[in-house]
Amino acid sequence: MKVVYCLPHPQTVYAARFLHDGLRNAFLDLGHEFTTFTADDDLERVLREHQPDVFMYSLNFYHRRYVDLPLLRAYRERGMVLFALTRAWNRSAGFLTNGSIAASDLRNDRHEVQLIRDGLAGDVFWNWIPRDHALLEGFEATTGARYEQILLAADTTTYWPEFDPAWESDLAYVGANLVAKRRYFNSCIRPLGSEHDLGVYGSDWSLGSRALGHVQRLGQYLNVRGLAGLREPQLSVADERRVYSSARISVNVHEDQVRATGSELNERTFKVLACGGFEIVDDVAMVRDYFGADELPIARDAHDWSEMTRHFLASPEERQAIAARGRERVLAAHTYHHRVRQILEIADGVRARRALL
Template sequence: MSHLEENLRALAARHPRLAAEIDAAAPLPSPLEPTPAGDPTVTADGVLLHSRHDPRREAARWAEAQRERLGERVDATAVVLGLGLGYHLEALAAAWPGPIVVVELDRALWRTALAARDLRAVLARVAVAEEPLTEEAIDAWGVPVVLPHAPSVLRGHGLRALGESIAGRAALRGLRLRILVVSPLAGGSHPIAGYCARALADLGHAVRLLDLSPFARGMEAIPCFTARRGARGAVEQAYMRFLGSGVLAAVEAEKPDLVLALAQAPLDAAVLAEIGRRGVLRAFWFVEDHRLLTYWQSVIAEYDYFFAIQQGAFLEEAARGSAARVAYLPCAADPAVHRPLALTAAERAELGAPLAFVGAGYRNRRIAFRPLLDLGLKIWGTEWAGAGQVETAVQRDGARISTEDAVRIFNATRVNLNLHSSTYVDGVDPRGDFVNPRTFELAAAGAFQLVDRRALLPPLLRPDQEVATFTDAAELHDLVRHYLAHPEERAWLAAAGRSRVLAEHTYRQRMQRLLETVAARDHERLGSRPREETVDDAAEREGDTPLGALLRRLAPATPFTLHGVVQGLLHRTGDLSDPEAILLFLHQFDELYVREQRA
């Protein structure tokens, strides 16, 4: 029996699904290389995974260094990033008596390793992290200590991000952060700020959304001062500096652990530097196309964390331009907003259509939608003036559509069009990579959509299995007619897309990933900052007293302040107890007579 067969049998005893996947996989394309002692090594993706001279000795040195990191903690689990050919796992198992888990995502590497060496002893001693790696699995490891096998991580394949997630989740346990979310004045990233704030609060953190939309009118009114572009630009810059001063005032008042800014939030390099001098971590989620909006280059150096919806050379350039941790973080949906709705007959009559699009009238959309007018097309949104014959399909005279109405339209429409915007192509952008928020929002609403194929779409939603796609605007007419005639296909694609989005692509999941990235690198800094006492802390101290009993009825992460406790009480139903009534009275007295003096 070969090494592969024996190892697969041993692996199948504990991880049958993984063993079956490896058995079906192809090996790495690169051949094994013999070392002087006869032990094999291999190069994968241009990275030599083990020494060409003595891989066992190299592994022993690695294990000795990791053993020092693990110390004598009895609750620790060694989480090794990368399987390689198993030498380092054998050495660690010999040096460390505690539990060991290996994380390896590449099935080709697994097959190559299991065919190269007898790893049955390792497979009996070491657990394998199953995919998808759940929060419950990480929690079951107690205190995970992430041990990267450097060559494996250097290959890529998601090991670095997964290691950050594991370390960050462990660091976040019991840590309730104070977070200030800064919105832009307007634009597509403005509602995302609200979704992020809600998700962070749902995760148990103290969050304030600094909604700057009331200041959008001021920016819109600046042309009233002058028609000269240069002079107008100077006034706009002064207005942005004024808003930056306001953000600093909010930072001073809130004393957050983290400031999260969304794309186009009015934070210039000077304001960000001042936030950093106050000991606050700064994160930026750039939910824009870097090719169109390049202002990120002037501020990235002042951020500690930079998240983007694009990958590849752009992220590499961003990493070179800053000491910030740079990471990919795609858009998402908020299931509390983007959801299936039961519409009234009147709503369906007004908002329903065989075919509809919600969004702005970019050049490529004006051109691509012309041949679709005979299919009952309705267009909702702004910036469609001058679109020629397409303008006849525009509803409500091109008024802005609220988020609530947009979700109603998604639900009322049989085929929702989703063509990513472009100002320089006539239809589908051949360079299109990022996936817009609308893709996830439509899916979460259980609505059927036709979306243009994007380079980063397949890992997020499987084309034509979880979302219907097109690659050329010329396809649209025939595709729309096909799906209008096949409601059963629309239904199963919409259901599959919704299931995937709810499982993997919500703002709660994105914010969890963001915080894990922050906590993995800055857990000591965050842990050393003064913490706000929660009702859970106070209830434990109070024991069986009436106050302790009252506090135990509230969410554990509720701040143990008069305002925090009262807000928790207001969300409860039923009659008030005497202690609850007393707290509400004290809170009202504080608001009416004391708070102004204290301020």
């Protein structure tokens, strides 16, 4: 199977990079061909040279600057299946009532909604949000399009247990200092550092890093090569793996809106466990759809974080048993190899339905 994946700027230090890398590594490991289409590439040439069976992009203004949907439709007519990563239909559902937020809802983007209804935007519209969630209510009925839930996962070609005493700590957090996490992190996680050894790694934790980030994002938007690659992740993948493997507790924090809606699981949920790490996660309802309390403990508030940290630091055997069960769960159902197989099954379903027309 030949796959082309649109990632305009692979130098990004945020989640899009890691989703791309996880899927790429799994496709390649399973024997498929994988090509990344970037802002510097010519789409017509890439399609002509690679003749993809699957093309994946994100349905947003940024990606639409580089993809030619009528050209992609011509290849779909020859058998290619187009996957469009889409955002929430009702982003404000369940947690925001301020009308100013509604502009970011897909349902209010008339142009993209029309692209979907006209059949131009794709064959498969997907995200990691559950299909029956309020955030997606009305999407299929309004657009006539099909939605699929494809969860994030662990990249087991790069994340596995590798203890390294140089990265040992009581607690560790790896992630960007996003605005939507900052208040929770400062109230629930940061205070733990006064009593325990807390390591924090990632982008945007200093004013300098945030300033470089603004410049880099502007460079990516304008496609200025020198600025687009201004930053790399603070940790290499190998060092990130060692952090998760070596910390006695790995902290996982989602964005505020995710806790409020319980609508998704970040990639960290899976990759900490893939490394054999012991993880405590914030209170996201969706966690319990996939992990039991004996595989992944949940902390609801600052009191929980404090008490659970003390308890599990003092209980290494219990901690190790929970981590082992969590890793077993991830390896059984939540690797990017599983997601690739799901993507290929969905693509086969699209082709089967086309054959009936």
